[in-house]
Amino acid sequence: MAELAQVSVGTVDRIIHNRGQVTPENIEKVQAIINEYGYVKNVMASNLALNKKYRFAVFLPKSDTIEYWKAPLNGIQKAAQELTIMGVALEYYFFDFNEDAFVQAAQQILIADHDGLVLAPIFQEAARSFLEKYQEKNTPIVLIDSNLPGLKNVFYVGQDSHKSGYLAGKLTGYGLQPNAHILILKLKSINENTNRNNVFIQRIQGFRDYFKEKKANHNFTLFETNSIIESKEVVAPSLFEGIDAVYVPNSRVHFVARFFEQHHITSVKLIGHELLKENIEYLQKERIDFLIHQKPEEQGYSAIQFLYKKKASQEENKEVIPIPIEIIVKENYY
Amino acid sequence: MAELAQVSVGTVDRIIHNRGQVTPENIEKVQAIINEYGYVKNVMASNLALNKKYRFAVFLPKSDTIEYWKAPLNGIQKAAQELTIMGVALEYYFFDFNEDAFVQAAQQILIADHDGLVLAPIFQEAARSFLEKYQEKNTPIVLIDSNLPGLKNVFYVGQDSHKSGYLAGKLTGYGLQPNAHILILKLKSINENTNRNNVFIQRIQGFRDYFKEKKANHNFTLFETNSIIESKEVVAPSLFEGIDAVYVPNSRVHFVARFFEQHHITSVKLIGHELLKENIEYLQKERIDFLIHQKPEEQGYSAIQFLYKKKASQEENKEVIPIPIEIIVKENYY
DNA sequence: ATGAAAGCGCTAACAC
């Protein structure tokens, strides 16, 4: 910078980072030049000189067994790649999908040393007590996928479950006749006793709220079941008799689609969540009408970007980073 | 890099940029180390040393009078801001929405000197002859918003009009009864004689194709009109009698929504394009059911990012950068 | 064919 015009680089530096030790006159002189010439610091040179390193911990379920967790990981890796030149390095802690494994990984994270943490708080209680200890490190924490309300100093990049259930309600209701019969089919999954289950519950609540608010006079009927239909036997086709639309609040809507396919059930609308491969397959086959999701890759991506910005002190203050809710049909999937 | 392990920085540099002047032995030695240690060049240091500047020309209609053009400009500015530290500077050429102004601006661009160009080829013929001359500069060109087929060495970041019309067909047809009556209402606009008009034509074609392919047996009826309904008088409410759904292939769907509002026409589905303020207003009021768009900010953003990557030779080779087609309803607008 | 050295813009340690 044009320090030549006035003083030395040292002084300018002290002023810019207001480390004090400068005469008011000088600080004014330099400020004037800054304003006049519209000086902006060269981030690259700065980073080069600082040679800063950021080490973030990523705490997620193993994604080689559960497709659902691949997407956020992809986003995380993409962000990591983009940010390596900024000195960002990730340390992964993957756990098997059970509470013991979660707790064990948590232990390791506590003894390790990082500049930030992103985690999916699958096991609510375990996550809570882990985070309480972790918070003493005074290092930013970003929750992903499902929230853990009531913790302060914890950021959230994830879905708005109630809102997406509400949207599902809208799409389901759109074009249905009055007195149509809707079935909410909550298929059991490994998430049954986890924090993810709250996501499904909130979606269902959102779904119901939509009809309560908008179609109250339409005499909709809502069933709810926890049946599993991975094997045909568990559910009888009769369950779907007289039903006009089925809403599956978790990612298992493809089971229903397959069931329809096998039993030649057509003309029942089918709405679900998440772009899992199998869901896409039935979307393409036009067995599923709508899939709703909040780009999970983007959640992972944003979480890492957020941590970086936070550390590089490029402001970034909001507590919740919203991810748009997207509507996917066969015709706009790509 | 670990040149210390072998030779001097100079030699390493020559190898990395293969400028020759190196013994095969050395090039092998260094290559080995590169592979082993997974060396990746520090882009920031590189840029610092190179002190490179990129100047891109942005050639768009004035957006202070036409809301439609604000969005891509926003995206462009966002990208510009992110890339200033990479030495990117933009030069804007805005023109009034007429061919003369377009041609005049084009002249200026031809005499100026840039490292890349992004433009909206509103006036097809004028744009064509301009681009033919511009291509001699041998500098990358990115088309935005509407394509100009048949030009080579020209990239496109924009919408897929046929596909989005097709999607509009799907959403319109979803939930309609057989024998429903659909009106395609093409409202006249300033774009009538421009390349943008092709966008609308292609959307309509996509819309029709959807019904041809999927609902042929449903006995849909399609009307088409070029009426303007900015003043009430032009269109009579009777036009909408017996109509179940209206599709407006351009961004003027809010005129229809307002017309419905004024004439208390309800229970006619309304589908359109673009998230203009006024369209959003009627989406919120539930007068418009669906709005389809391909994030125009993202188009602008991607265009600039593309140019930068192209120049910084970070590969980037595809000719068409796809922008997802998004479905917006009241419940997922934010 | 290769090495040495200056400089890109900024930071931080040190000397005055």
Add this chain to the structure above:
DNA sequence: GTGTTAGCGCTTTCAT
């Protein structure tokens, strides 16, 4: 309180 200086990793020029 202020100036000087080395060095971040890379490019480029100039000797050798």
